[in-house]
Amino acid sequence: MRVKSVVVLLVLGLATAALPGCAGGEPAGPPAPAAATPTTTPASTPSARAGLGTAGPSAAPSAGAFRAGNPDGHAAVPAEARAVDTSRPTRTVGIGTPASCTSEAVVRAVAAGGIITFDCGSAPVTIRMKATAKVVNSHGPRIVLDGGGKVTLSGGGERRILYQNTCDQAQGWTTSHCQNQDHPQLTVQNLTFADGNSTGDRTEGGGGGAIFVRGGRLKVVNTRFVDNRCDRTGPDLGGAALRVLSQYGNKPVYVVNSSFSGGVCANGAATSSIGVSWTVLNSVFRDNRAVGSGANPARSGSPGGGSGGAIYCDGNEFTVRIAGTIIEGNTANEGGGAVFFVSNNRTGTMRVENSTLRRNPSKGFETQGYPGIFFLGARPPTVVSSRLAR
Template sequence: MTPAVALLVLATAALSGCGSSGPGGEPATEIPVAAASATATASPGAVPGASVGMGGRSASPTPKPSRPGGGVLRAGNPGGGAHVPAEARMVDTSRPTRVVGTGTAASCTSDAVVKAVAAGGTITFDCGPEPVTIRMRATAKVRNANGPKIVLDGGGKVTLSGGGERRILYMNTCDQAQGWTTSHCQNQDHPQLTVQNITFADGNSTGDRAEAGGGGAIFVRGGRFKVVNARFVDNRCDRTGPDLGGAALRVLSQHENKPVYVVNSTFTGGSCANGGALSSIGVSWSVLNSVFRGNRAVGAGANPARSGTPGGGSGGAIYCDGNGFSVRIGGTIVEDNRANEGGGAVFFVSNDRTGTMTIEKSTLRRNPSAGFETRGFPGIFFLGARNPTVTGSKLG
């Protein structure tokens, strides 16, 4: 995945942006320099350009918890007030396909999680009455033929930990090792992966540069993906690189550019070259009633990397690059994140300038951009079709 990069010098102020592959942003004093890149689409190994589109199959509008009474996890911003469409809501897991554990913490092992995820279906946990942390000894990988829906529901009591050593969860429709199920792996509607009522902690994909790297806790390419009522804590990916990112989530090539939903979820303490929480190329996002706090983009040199630097440092919380995609941030708090380069809160570059961003009923505050940001939008660097649409929100 090697984007062709061209520099665009912006002579005047206020442009805001999140984009797809090969983003960029490099300041010349107060005038930012952004990168426009082309995304390869010809081969399964290349990330395709995204088409415009939102939607997808609806989940149950009245989901049930995996156990009577639900779990103990409460994530996100309960006072956010953003409308959550039916397809973005929690999946009913009251009739699981398989259960990890037999009623004790000791029975809930890494091996059991890996086997359950590979087998697919609706997965719940029975680890006893108390919260439990399962330290993953291997990354759980989705087998592309074992779906079409895979749901991982922690019941509010389960933490999956990478132990600071490995990525926790992986899905890639274009990875031949996980099985190809169509001739157009980069744009297929399955598998459809949901993670809910669960915590992902201490994931670390450092050194794994497959598909350009990133995704310390979860890496997804293809199919559909959503996150509901989940926490992501202290995840990591490589500290340098102009375009890799996503300490918590790295997502590529969603079916028909339908959005990744992140609902009622919390991201804290993430650190990566770019995207201290989320990172994507050519992917739309709908981030609703969630919280991003204390995440950092720690790379240096932006994208394309300045001479003598390794590149990176953009998108303290969220890093988006690509062509035609959209980002909606609703009912969400983004605070105390930081970028060494551009976009302490959000870095958005749409290379073909068709991308759009909407911020509603949200608060973005104290998100310093040490290098550059879009004038009038503190904490945001944006290049897209037009300035972000901001309603009922506070930026500061």
């Protein structure tokens, strides 16, 4: 994605027409008028083959013990996006005491796959990861981590917490089309991911301080991301909490009833993706910071980055749907204090429903009429029953 200098953007009134496309694409044509907000169809529900699982008697945390997401969000959650039934786990981390819940046990469980729960005693526990837990591509096909609302996985400010990559030979190639396969299917639910840090790890372009995923599927339910980090510079690097690439069939990453706070990264200080669709429901993004400078590609003499204070999306054909969600207090040194969305071939669409986006300053540029958003796509974002404010 190519961004002209802030000076040029300011001269052009911070409108969307100024940006050329990604990776040498042609310059953008004039955007549709900001007043035109045609209704778009939300991303369709993935087929059963996608396999993320449907709702059963999920192991939700006990009342009052754990809070994530926006309790006042009332967006309907499709069956596939709900918590997975973990009442019959494949394996359990711990034998009833905090001391038995170790980094080594988490790493082994994730590598083995299946439905994973925790038995660490009655009180909340923090497991400081001594190594990144990595999904083995031939195990599963579903990998579910359910913390029961009591477990925090911490990177200790030193490392990424969780990793899935269908194209990483070290984790095993299981198909001839690693960039587009429907497994493994990773679900994290009723967990906290804190102090993850992928700084210095530039595998697949870097990013993903808490979780990095390429390929298969990802679903996040009732989960908190707190104070995660990735590299502070880089034109297209991002995702202090989540960095996602190459989801099967362009089916969406579901983020449901989850919270993102305190993230810091070059771009996408909560989430970042390239060519990936998202459905974000009843969630909260607060106080995340995209701290890079120089945009993308990096302006001469700058390291690049600084876009997407909360959410950063780049690529060609993809969709973003945000419903029942609060995005507030996030900042971007360049564009999109709340959301940075660039569809290079202008086919992508974005829809905001029953949500509040406020106090998300874009220090460089944003799309006129959409506070906190920088958008290039098929047409202006569709905004329904939502508040967008400075």
